Amino acid sequence: IVVMIxxxxxxxxxxxxxxxxxxxxxEKPLDTDRLLVTLRRALELRxxxxxxxxxxxxxxxxxxxVGTSYPxxxxxxxIERVGPTEARVLVTGExxxxxxxxxRAIHRLSPRxxxxxxxxxxxxxxxxxxxxxxxxxLKGSFTGAVxxxxxxxxxAHGGTLFLDEVGDMSPQAQAxxxxxxxxxxxxxxxxxxxxxxxxxxxxxxxxDLEHEISARGFREDLYYRLNVVPIHMPPLRDRRDDVxxxxxxxxxxxxxxxxxxxxxxxxxxxxxxxxxxxxxxxRELRNTVERLxxxxxxxTVRLEDVDMLAGERSSGPRVExxxxxxxxxxxxxxxxxxAFINKKLQEHDWNxxxxxxxxxxxxxxxxxxxxxxxxxxxx
Numbered sequence: 001i002v003v004m005i006x007x008x009x010x011x012x013x014x015x016x017x018x019x020x021x022x023x024x025x026x027e028k029p030l031d032t033d034r035l036l037v038t039l040r041r042a043l044e045l046r047x048x049x050x051x052x053x054x055x056x057x058x059x060x061x062x063x064x065x066v067g068t069s070y071p072x073x074x075x076x077x078x079i080e081r082v083g084p085t086e087a088r089v090l091v092t093g094e095x096x097x098x099x100x101x102x103x104r105a106i107h108r109l110s111p112r113x114x115x116x117x118x119x120x121x122x123x124x125x126x127x128x129x130x131x132x133x134x135x136x137x138l139k140g141s142f143t144g145a146v147x148x149x150x151x152x153x154x155x156a157h158g159g160t161l162f163l164d165e166v167g168d169m170s171p172q173a174q175a176x177x178x179x180x181x182x183x184x185x186x187x188x189x190x191x192x193x194x195x196x197x198x199x200x201x202x203x204x205x206x207x208d209l210e211h212e213i214s215a216r217g218f219r220e221d222l223y224y225r226l227n228v229v230p231i232h233m234p235p236l237r238d239r240r241d242d243v244x245x246x247x248x249x250x251x252x253x254x255x256x257x258x259x260x261x262x263x264x265x266x267x268x269x270x271x272x273x274x275x276x277x278x279x280x281x282x283r284e285l286r287n288t289v290e291r292l293x294x295x296x297x298x299x300t301v302r303l304e305d306v307d308m309l310a311g312e313r314s315s316g317p318r319v320e321x322x323x324x325x326x327x328x329x330x331x332x333x334x335x336x337x338x339a340f341i342n343k344k345l346q347e348h349d350w351n352x353x354x355x356x357x358x359x360x361x362x363x364x365x366x367x368x369x370x371x372x373x374x375x376x377x378x379x
Contacts, residue, residue, distance in 0.1 A: 004024070005030060024038050026364070066242065080109065084109055084110060084111065087228045088200065088225065090204070091103060092204070092206070092232050093204075094233075096280045096284060100164065115156075115160070116159035116160075118161050118162065119164060120133060120162070120164065134151050135180075135189060136189065142189065151186065159200070160200045163202070174222050178222045180197060181225045241274075250289040250290065254293050268372065271371075271372045272306045338373040341375065344358065345370075
């Protein structure tokens, strides 16, 4: 851990030192008490960083769910409780939050781990074909049925069936799924024979199923059959502390999958990524990280690369004129803080010491804010 001390400190020196990995920047004359506090915090950070690294490795190797934030710890705790049981699980959350990873983690922890894990996206299958996909069909039961076919319930016998986007099933399919859950049997389309199936169902949806029930779009009895144990995957905006780990995880995946030369993200770039709204959640972050690794030049992804390549969908709260379009209060707050600091620096001709005094902020904190928001003096 590096703490830089200088009697000729300038904003450029402080920013450069921070980008090179310095923990803090102190100016002379040196305050001994402040130095001791800085060193103690730096040592605490090093210990915490190692603990986080160890925990990250354990979580990633077991579940492929990356993060140590409180919302994710709650999810992992519930997975560990429900996984070894036979209870059905309903996973809720926005698109891109990682609901399938939860289903796979539950399967790996279950007594059925050696059995099949079968996934079906109910929203991706036309309504006229969903029953055939789930329950199978007999030859000649409809145009194109040239042979007997086992459905997903039969394919998942002895294992786990993951019904993704379960809220998009037709009423007819819902009724048959309810029968399968209640009686443990299915019938293929075009047939009358009951086929016994032994499956554990994990369902997922991005819809409010209670609202769908009120609107008569989803069966209430099926909802209670599926929602034995609920698990909610939080949106990325509610777990921003996990962004650095996710960035590193996706970077490592790119290295191992595509054989790219080692790359890293500078801290300012990661902090910028942390403060973006991410309406597409973890999936959008992954796509952005891959785009940055492919299109940016040099060994390090810089703040300027993020600003240029992260995409317009994620850039709104950074622009002062677009504060009111922020998705969350947190995004608005960060955008407002950036605009305020930038304005005050301009008012005082980028005299950091004077600006810090006028806005009643420690100079070291102001340096960090300047670095965090990528503020640059206009030429």
